[in-house]
Amino acid sequence: MTTSLLTAGLLLFFAQEGSTAAPAPEAPAAAPAATETSAAPSKEPGLPTLTPAQYSTVYNMFSFTIASMGASALFFFLSRNQLAPKYRPAMMVSGLVVSIACYHYFRIFESWEAAYELTGGQYVPTGAVFNDAYRYADWLLTVPLLMVELIAVLALPKGEGRGLLVRLSVAAFFMIALGYPGEIAKYEAGAQYWIFFVLSMIPFLYILFVLLTELTKSLERQPENVRGYISAARLIVLVSWCFYPIAYLASGVGGLSGAQAEVGLQVGYTIADIVAKAVFGVYIYFIARTKSENEGYEVSAQPAVATA
Numbered sequence: 427m428t429t430s431l432l433t434a435g436l437l438l439f440f441a442q443e444g445s446t447a448a449p450a451p452e453a454p455a456a457a458p459a460a461t462e463t464s465a466a467p468s469k470e471p472g473l474p475t476l477t478p479a480q481y482s483t484v485y486n487m488f489s490f491t492i493a494s495m496g497a498s499a500l501f502f503f504l505s506r507n508q509l510a511p512k513y514r515p516a517m518m519v520s521g522l523v524v525s526i527a528c529y530h531y532f533r534i535f536e537s538w539e540a541a542y543e544l545t546g547g548q549y550v551p552t553g554a555v556f557n558d559a560y561r562y563a564d565w566l567l568t569v570p571l572l573m574v575e576l577i578a579v580l581a582l583p584k585g586e587g588r589g590l591l592v593r594l595s596v597a598a599f600f601m602i603a604l605g606y607p608g609e610i611a612k613y614e615a616g617a618q619y620w621i622f623f624v625l626s627m628i629p630f631l632y633i634l635f636v637l638l639t640e641l642t643k644s645l646e647r648q649p650e651n652v653r654g655y656i657s658a659a660r661l662i663v664l665v666s667w668c669f670y671p672i673a674y675l676a677s678g679v680g681g682l683s684g685a686q687a688e689v690g691l692q693v694g695y696t697i698a699d700i701v702a703k704a705v706f707g708v709y710i711y712f713i714a715r716t717k718s719e720n721e722g723y724e725v726s727a728q729p730a731v732a733t734a
């Protein structure tokens with residue numbers, strides 16, 4: 427099962443390589459545009475002017491994220507061979523997730539640099555588009571893969587794991603596809619922004635509900651010494667995923683200036699991505715490693731690579 431999913435993941439990855447070259451017509455854009463706010467031709471009418479501190483906060487966060495994602499990709503790929511063969515696909519997928527994110531953060535970073543120039547002591551928008559589509563393209567690929575990771579490492583009975591994966595991946599797809607039309611309307615924070623927020627929250631809440639109920643059930647069937655790691659992994663998902671809608675709301679809530687909202691949004695998404703992908707992957711590694719040991723596989727006899 428995991429092999430076919432992996433192949434699907436890879437295919438998706440290459441399919442998307444083509445689409446990032448021309449990021450404008452994202453799939454979600456096909457969703458019916460809401461009401462009066464069919465956005466102006468430029469989708470970034472309101473990229474705000476930033477102080478040097480605000481600009482560098484985001485700049486440094488992006489840079490830090492590229493490093494974190496790249497280093498965790500190396501770790502996940504290299505530590506794969508220490509594990510029992512059954513758990514290697516989970517690490518392979520973890521490595522893919524952070525590699526895909528590393529690439530996208532590189533593009534986001536470039537886009538951020540191009541979107542601003544220092545003029546009279548302030549960072550002023552150059553008019554070049556700061557491209558949100560990189561984020562959404564990234565999520566569209568990595569979120570289902572994160573579900574694959576979790577389910578692969580749980581080693582659930584065959585039918586059960588697949589059913590769970592299909593439900594979670596379909597919901598994740600709709601959550602992201604419906605979020606995008608709202609995201610690109612964030613500077614107006616009008617009807618389109620709110621309608622798509624609410625629509626995206628429906629699959630989001632469904633995912634949280636499924637993770638809470640089904641994973642709690644499956645937890646009882648897991649070996650005792652991995653339960654702690656699994657509930658930690660579940661907590662990481664629950665907490666980090668809640669960060670996304672909160673960061674999204676930075677544009678919509680009163681009291682924040684445009685500049686504060688932009689910085690809040692970018693920093694919020696970035697921290698959430700590191701936790702949901704890299705930190706989560708480390709927990710997947712702990713689970714896989716403990717299960718390998720439980721099953722009599724000599725983890726320590728393998729050539730060690732920066733073991734935790």
Ligand SMILES: *C/C=C(C)/C=C/C=C(C)/C=C/C1=C(C)CCCC1(C)C
Nearest residue numbers: 565605626627630667670671674702
């Ligand atoms: C690695 C990337 C991950 C785990 C991304 C997760 C993204 C979300 C949970 C996004 C959720 C959103 C809502 C629930 C409503 C507003 C729009 C979104 C897409 C930000």
